[in-house]
Amino acid sequence: MNPASGKRKALSPNPLILLSAAFFTVAFNAAFFRNLAAVYAQQPWGYAHILALGVVLYCVLVMLLCLVSLRPLIKPAITGLLLVAACAAYFMDTYNVIIDRDMIVNALSTDAAEIADLLSLRMLLYLSCLAVLPATGLWRLRIRPESRRMALRNRLLLTVAAFTVALSVVLI
Numbered sequence: 001m002n003p004a005s006g007k008r009k010a011l012s013p014n015p016l017i018l019l020s021a022a023f024f025t026v027a028f029n030a031a032f033f034r035n036l037a038a039v040y041a042q043q044p045w046g047y048a049h050i051l052a053l054g055v056v057l058y059c060v061l062v063m064l065l066c067l068v069s070l071r072p073l074i075k076p077a078i079t080g081l082l083l084v085a086a087c088a089a090y091f092m093d094t095y096n097v098i099i100d101r102d103m104i105v106n107a108l109s110t111d112a113a114e115i116a117d118l119l120s121l122r123m124l125l126y127l128s129c130l131a132v133l134p135a136t137g138l139w140r141l142r143i144r145p146e147s148r149r150m151a152l153r154n155r156l157l158l159t160v161a162a163f164t165v166a167l168s169v170v171l172i
């Protein structure tokens with residue numbers, strides 16, 4: 001809150017998208033980047049390629065978040081993504097697996113007994129730190145209102161900028 005006015009700070013959707021994409025890139029892909037480093041770090045330009053992949057991943061996340069960035073949808077969408085990504089990060093970090101379509105189908109067909117076997121204190125910590133705390137902060141934010149025209153313009157510019165950066169990194 002702003003002590004002088006008593007109002008919560010307002011954030012426009014574009015900075016929220018950029019911050020959320022950065023959080024998703026760093027917090028939920030630790031196993032991915034750790035495995036990349038184990039395989040490619042000793043290669044010539046290995047770290048540069050890993051960094052480039054991180055930038056492309058960040059840009060793709062920015063573009064995807066732009067799709068759900070209408071003011072009434074942005075908080076619920078990011079909250080849902082935080083929960084799903086925290087669960088995925090837990091399983092990727094704990095079991096060193098890659099989440100694919102078959103794994104998602106298996107997860108959706110899991111019964112209550114199997115779910116109970118998978119629950120642990122570590123999973124609770126993952127969900128608390130990577131989903132609940134960030135979602136709480138997100139819901140405390142006030143999103144600055146924009147006209148539909150301005151929102152469309154701003155998201156289009158952000159999407160084009162993210163696409164341009166990603167394409168530039170890929171082509172370099």
